[in-house]
Amino acid sequence: MLEMVLITLIKVLVVVVAVLTGCAYSTYMERKVLGRLQNRIGPSYAGPFGLLQPLADGLKLIFKEDIVPSNVERITFALAPMIAFIPALLSFAVIPFSSDFELFGYHITGMLSDLNIGILFIFAVTSLGVYGIVLAGWSSGSKYSLLGGLRATAQMISYEVAYGLSIIGVILIANTLSMRELVAIQEGITNWIIWKQPFGFLLYITAAIAETNRAPFDLPEAESELVAGYHTEYSSMRFSMFFIGEYANMLAVASVGTTLFFGGWNGPFLPPVLWFVIKVVAFMFCYIWLRATFPRLRYDQLMNFGWKVLFPLALLNTMVTAAWVML
């Protein structure tokens, strides 16, 4: 019992540290890639190729003064960044990072917890993500925050249905909710679910980008109209929690997409963990690429797209997949 708890503890620490490092270097990657796409160099001063930039940013944020406006709801204001960050982190609890391996005579599984309802767990945790935003928007006592929070919430709930429906197609093929089994049936590149669900994948990535409030669906933080949206009044470490939370959400979406559609850690020659990281990085690159390519939507366009295009298409995809599985 004690041994098991200890192994879990070490695994949790490794995963948390890996995710946080991943978030930090996602910001670096975003700035570097975005810079290159816009004919700039991106960060290049801190360390070789600017590699120490995330570290410098983190240190700067820790040293910044924490300004709490006088008419905020103090307790909710303090809770909001944490509630925004924890659900983002929680998705990683059920993602298989690697195959099982032996270490010092212990059999170690490549994931933290293999739930029977793995993918449903991720869906549920994603639906919790709105609370950090609602709390931040409401407690700040600022008009921009409230409006940004409302917009973000309405957007996230509108795309959550399509997000869930895009997953259903995969489950219809795999007939399981367990993430481990999902990876197991995708051994070998021809068995990847993307070949059977190309349309489902497009739906997934569109809904997921809207869920994580990223460009071109980044209306909640549309600088030109809402200052910074729901985190207008946040500064210092509290702000950085929202920031890290957003990147953790992106990484979670990338990891889930990798596991559902691209065979997870499956791949030849290289170690499984490396394959997983490569696929996630490729996913993140697409995120940044999309941001650099598309202009931001208008809010009515966004809501229309979610309910009148994406949602019926996702339903249709589910039905067609079911009929196809039947045959």
Next chain:
Amino acid sequence: MEHQISSAFWVLSFVILTSAILLVSLKNVFHCALFMVLCLFSVAGIFILLDAEFLAAAQVLIYVGAVSILMIFAIMLTNNLTNRVIKQTNENGLVSLFVCLSFAVGAIMLISKTHSWNYRANELGHDNSLILGKYLMTEFMLPFEVISVLLLAAMIGAIALARKERS
């Protein structure tokens, strides 16, 4: 393991009861809504202790992730309600005390009469979404289809109300 489960049960019950009491007694409606979220979330924890994983996920998705958001929207929609301290009691205190007490006495009597509690749903097995899916599609087919009619009615009602308000 049994020991840990029962202690987890007590912790969860404590959280549920405390947040439920705060939910009906706090003066700020928004805070009430937040405690409702905590209460519903802890109920999902109880479901997990009973091995009803699918139900736990559904609880989080529907009650915590959807219904509570609807409540919070309703509170934010109502002007001057969010940051105003409201009265949480009315003149019917005595009557409600009587009703609650008689209900509590009745419930306790019934509970004490019941023997052989089947408190762990072991027969549910480990793939309860699969079993649930099979049952929904065979034995409980009619209730399942009726649900969709119910949901449809709810939606049409909501839309009709909203249209009435606007005109």
Next chain:
Amino acid sequence: MSEYLSILIFILIGTGIVLFTFLLSRLIRPHNPYHAKNLNYECAEEPVGNSWFQFNNRFYIFALIFVIFDVEVIFLFPWAVAFGQLGLFALVEMVIFILILFFGIFYAWKKGALKWV
């Protein structure tokens, strides 16, 4: 159950790390508040009026429609898991279920509830 234990540990450690960074930052950052700094942001003006204003009730309608379809999606999950063992009948049942709900979204669409002005 032990699977959920590791999730509990995960939550605790995640919260612990957040609290630790908050504490660390509290120890080393400057703290110098004054009236103007503690005002809400409103383009460098003194904030006007109450911040908790009333907003368009359209948000509420969308939340309601969302609740209804969220319930639908949760019913699709066990159906999709069991689908491999169920066959044609399950497909027909689900098509009926979805068509009834689809009628709802069609109604909302026609009545203009999905229109964002």
